Amino acid sequence: MPASAEPHGRTQSAYRLIGGAGDSAVATGLVNAVWYRSPVPRGVLKELMRRADARPMADTVLWYLLIAGAGALLLSNLQTVWAFPAFLLYGTLYAGPADSRWHEAGHATAFKTAWLNDALYHLASFQVMRRPTVWRWSHARHHTDTLITGRDPEIQVRVPIRPLLVLADFFGLTLAPSEFVKTLVNASGRMIAEETTFIPESEWPRVIRAMRWSGPCPSAHP
Numbered sequence: 666m667p668a669s670a671e672p673h674g675r676t677q678s679a680y681r682l683i684g685g686a687g688d689s690a691v692a693t694g695l696v697n698a699v700w701y702r703s704p705v706p707r708g709v710l711k712e713l714m715r716r717a718d719a720r721p722m723a724d725t726v727l728w729y730l731l732i733a734g735a736g737a738l739l740l741s742n743l744q745t746v747w748a749f750p751a752f753l754l755y756g757t758l759y760a761g762p763a764d765s766r767w768h769e770a771g772h773a774t775a776f777k778t779a780w781l782n783d784a785l786y787h788l789a790s791f792q793v794m795r796r797p798t799v800w801r802w803s804h805a806r807h808h809t810d811t812l813i814t815g816r817d818p819e820i821q822v823r824v825p826i827r828p829l830l831v832l833a834d835f836f837g838l839t840l841a842p843s844e845f846v847k848t849l850v851n852a853s854g855r856m857i858a859e860e861t862t863f864i865p866e867s868e869w870p871r872v873i874r875a876m877r878w879s880g881p882c883p884s885a886h887p
Contacts, residue, residue: 682859687815716777763792794841798872806863851876
């Protein structure tokens with residue numbers, strides 16, 4: 666892995682994908698670098714990556730049943746003090762596990778069957794307030810230029826660290842409003858300028874269609 670050449674004392678503006686530190690990252694060889702890979706034998710790796718449908722389907726069904734159960738518990742206690750812990754339970758089950766499902770289904774590793782991965786990916790994207798096509802490409806860039814300032818759009822905690830902002834993000838109070846506004850922008854037929862730096866132009870119509878229709882758009886695997 667190349668040594669980081671990022672300057673000390675960077676500012677929040679350095680993380681911008683346009684006008685940030687991306688150009689200096691390119692100049693110092695941090696972009697599209699050859700990263701270290703653990704020497705895992707191919708046979709072992711293949712076994713570790715073996716996919717199935719039955720077990721993840723049972724896990725997914727159980728998860729949604731738990732969400733439904735927590736929702737019923739919340740509704741039955743709306744007029745009592747127990748509504749607060751019930752809401753916490755419901756919110757935790759609804760959004761917390763959705764992030765890991767979003768990630769694995771996006772990598773097509775949750776299920777063996779492709780359409781099941783796509784279905785879970787879109788459901789989980791809705792639950793964590795992420796635009797599915799945009800975040801496929803965002804995550805592809807994240808894995809290409811991981812933690813490279815000005816290139817990786819998914820750096821969650823940025824320096825200088827702002828504790829209140831990190832806390833707000835933990836509860837979805839930064840991402841959700843931002844994604845809602847960007848959804849409206851995409852639905853109006855426009856792209857977010859920074860997102861055009863990692864989404865190919867051929868995919869822009871797909872992004873816009875996905876935000877105009879409530880149903881899942883066709884999958885796009887970078």
